[in-house]
Amino acid sequence: MEEQITELLKKINIDAKVEVEDNEEVIISNNSWADYVSFSIDHENLEETLNQIERYFKMRYIPYLGCYCDNYVELILNLSSVTWGSGLDGVALIPDETQISDGGIIYEISSYSHELMKLLNFHQDYQSDLEEDWFTSIKILNINSTLAISTDDPNIVDHYIYIAKNILFDLSSRHSVDLKLYEIIDDTEYDDADEVFDTSNRLQEVNVLSLKHSYDSDLLEYYYKAQMMDDSKFKYLAFYQILECIFDEVFQYELVQDVKQVINSNWFSSYNDDHVTQMIKIVEQYNIKKNDHEKLRLVLEKYFKGETHDSAYLVANKDIIFILQNRLGLLKKEDELKNISNLAKIIYEFRCECTHSNRKFTTKYSFEKTNDELHIYIELIKLVSARIISNYKVKNLI
Incomplete structure (x- = not known):
């Protein structure tokens, strides 16, 4: 047995001393190692003992x-x-x-x-x-x-x-x-x-x-870190950061699509000052609306609801709808649930409750939620952020 193990170690380029104690245990050591490593001998299956030693040293x-x-x-x-x-x-x-x-x-x-x-x-x-x-x-x-x-x-x-x-x-x-x-x-x-x-x-x-799929590494890292946190306002904000991470990307995409529609229309001419002025006004309107609430709505529209029909949207998001209807009691009617702007408003306003402590801020928010309510809001943002990750630039591995 000792010779077999010595040959195995040579084969995988491990310089070590081999000793067998009481025919029950193999001890492998090297003077440069901090400790030795030992393996029990399976007398009914010596091949498995050799395989264990080989697997260990290959790791x-x-x-x-x-x-x-x-x-x-x-x-x-x-x-x-x-x-x-x-x-x-x-x-x-x-x-x-x-x-x-x-x-x-x-x-x-x-x-x-x-x-x-x-x-x-x-x-x-x-x-x-x-x-x-x-x-x-x-x-x-x-x-x-x-x-x-x-x-x-x-x-x-x-x-x-x-x-x-x-x-x-x-x-x-x-x-x-x-x-x-x-x-x-x-x-x-x-x-x-x-x-x-x-x-x-x-x-x-x-x-x-x-x-079967891999997800965006940045969003995945935000989710993983948020998942590790204890329940607190900061855990809600950590999940919210997943949505915030793609705010400007989605906002810019929407703007580019609108501008392209104008440029590619039959009537538009880059040589016509009025036409160019109309396009500039579209860009200005977007800049006026460029706030976090609007960006959040666009992210939810693109990566949460997407092009799903209303009936399928309600079925696919039963867990989130249950929270909104029954646990938070914020949206009761079906039309309210279908309108993605309402979900954006709920997520954004709770985010404001968690962050705004500036006395001079124009809109005053104070955090008065119980621990149970906080936990429910964290469940909500966690489910929403997971859906966003699942729909954002997913790659097939097979």
């Missing part, structure tokens, strides 16, 4: 967070509300053979692997060694082949984390499961049993364990 370590090799990355996951310890005990989402055979980027959420556990113990100085099943990870397959990037790419970890955040966004926006990438710095226990139970149940309802 590249991401400090505190995960590991990777070609077409495989593993990252620790946790509930977004957890500060220390694990909140995903017992979760196991495994793609079936059909999803695996379909190719593309697929993922699994389950207990972290032996390889990652050993890498964390080897590289970090925990109070006590991590043990099996203490933490949960996401294992993502086929990123390198799907995106045509090498593990030697200097930004490879950034690529992996970007794809992981796409998956976390899908889980949040489609299944109301808020998870985060989690660095294991402290091994303190976490025991919020209710949240663990609720999240586990929602995760078990996830059937599709593949990533």
Whole structure:
């Protein structure tokens, strides 16, 4: 066994000393290493022991967070509300053979692997060694082949984390499961049993364990950071920032479309002063209306409602309509719900309540919402921002 392992290590260019203790454990060490690494010997399947050793030494370590090799990355996951310890005990989402055979980027959420556990113990100085099943990870397959990037790419970890955040966004926006990438710095226990139970149940309802689309990296980053925050006015504003990020882009697009319509019309002539003056007036009118409220309405019109018919719009946004009708009691009639300007007004005015503390501001806003009301408004802006991201410059991965 010792000779087989030595040959294996030479094959994968690992300079190390191999010792077998009591015919039960393999200890691999090097004087330059801070610690040794050990593997239990499976006498009924020695090939698997060799495979474990090879997998371990082929992995590249991401400090505190995960590991990777070609077409495989593993990252620790946790509930977004957890500060220390694990909140995903017992979760196991495994793609079936059909999803695996379909190719593309697929993922699994389950207990972290032996390889990652050993890498964390080897590289970090925990109070006590991590043990099996203490933490949960996401294992993502086929990123390198799907995106045509090498593990030697200097930004490879950034690529992996970007794809992981796409998956976390899908889980949040489609299944109301808020998870985060989690660095294991402290091994303190976490025991919020209710949240663990609720999240586990929602995760078990996830059937599709593949990533078909990628989303805008800036908007995704804003969403991820907002998701990590505790409920407060600032969390609402963090989700609002997703909409704000594309204000000027959408506003300018609308202006350009109107100007193009004028220029391309049968009657317009660039040599006619009156015609040019009419076009200038259109631009001036846009500049007069150029305020955040109007920009918000345009963003919602373009990326939230889009070209959806009213009946389909109401069906597609049942969760948001329920909040507006029943939980906030702000819009009751169907015509009010169809009018996107009403939603823009609600989102914008609450944003003003959260931000305007200037005594000299022309319109006075004071924040008088209860914690429950604040939570509902955060749910609303989170759902709206997720819909915006899902409709904004989405790329197919397959």
